[in-house]
Amino acid sequence: MAKPDNRNTTEQVFLDAAERLLVEVGYANITTRRLAEEAGANLGLVHYYFGSMEQLFIRVLERFTDRLIERQRGMYAAPVPFIEKWRAAMGYLDEDLGSGYQKIWFELQALAWNRPELRERLAHVRRQWVATVTEAFGPAMEEYGLDTERFPVAAMVALVATFNEGIILDRLGGVTEGHAELLEMIDNWLVSLEERKREKNKGMGDDHASAHS
Amino acid sequence: MAKPDNRNTTEQVFLDAAERLLVEVGYANITTRRLAEEAGANLGLVHYYFGSMEQLFIRVLERFTDRLIERQRGMYAAPVPFIEKWRAAMGYLDEDLGSGYQKIWFELQALAWNRPELRERLAHVRRQWVATVTEAFGPAMEEYGLDTERFPVAAMVALVATFNEGIILDRLGGVTEGHAELLEMIDNWLVSLEERKREKNKGMGDDHASAHS
């Protein structure tokens, strides 16, 4: 298959094929032969590169989660207003559905429910995700003047994390009812918070707002 | 196995065994032989009663969702204050985790991602769930004096539905961080809404509040 390059290439070909099959048929229906066929490679190579299907799935998970965290970090670290980060994040909901990212992600989760080894890594990813979002939420909530006594940052982050997962789960099941209303409600709320913030800033010296353009 | 009773008994024995295996090993690791062993029944009976594993899973899903919807309906139809319904619903989050209900439920969902036939039924259950919750939320939000223009009932129901699913998903992966804070935040909020309601009622004639005890 991948003659010109080093060992890494064929390995990636297998991981790519595995991701495609996760989208198409789910983890339970992936066999060594099916994987080899999808990768356009020989059956024996699966054993040569990964040793077993179990190890292959671990590699798929590692590569996938690395990319996921990197993207998440990049998005929230960008120097743009919070509402734009939010909209970018919500945009991924649609984008990732079409690309099959979410199917891969949730197939790996379902696989991990029955493999303690994988669960550990999943939990780790989730912790990094929460940490990243928390870093963005803390300052944003302060800017917006939200009462973090009544609405702790940890609670808000947990709310966002869970309802995001729920939305994805719904969509994988073909359900979209209520999603648009929900996202619109939140967006409207953020817009009102932005407006309130701007008025407040104006109240105590508007040199900050006007000095920019 | 189940000699004394009619055909129904052995069938239920298989369905019970299937649920137990869904909890223990997941749908992907259930084979006809393993199922028969778990049920303490003969291998051939699987074919006799269900024809195939596919059909068996359909029966498991049907029985399970029927019970789920019935419970949900009963809970929200009870003539108690909304906050009590809410607390009962949140109580199920812990209860169902211990009993394995959530594992069964999500294994069936994961199975359905790759079986259009099952997806249909899942979506149907979800619609009934939303309908039931909406019936309880509409009146409650009105009582609490929430602005349903800014916070549409459909959006709030979708929020609750999705974050619930997300919490369950987290817990199946062994993650519980932030959940307590989130549930506490919501509970506090509901308590404050209850108080506000009581004060408002007092303001416009307190015969309603005092005439009770």
Next chain:
DNA sequence: CAATATGTTAGTCATTTGTCTAAGTCAATT
């Protein structure tokens, strides 16, 4: 060029899989 490490192929192996059948058991009805 020879030697060596790396990558690939075709094919084998023992198990396990889902499905199906023919023979058997047993209780209720006639």
Next chain:
DNA sequence: AATTGACTTAGACAAATGACTAACATATTG
């Protein structure tokens, strides 16, 4: 007690599975 029908059993079958190996090809290095 014989017959009927529902229920159960042991066993068989082809097909598919994961794991593995010995031989071959290729590229890299000395």
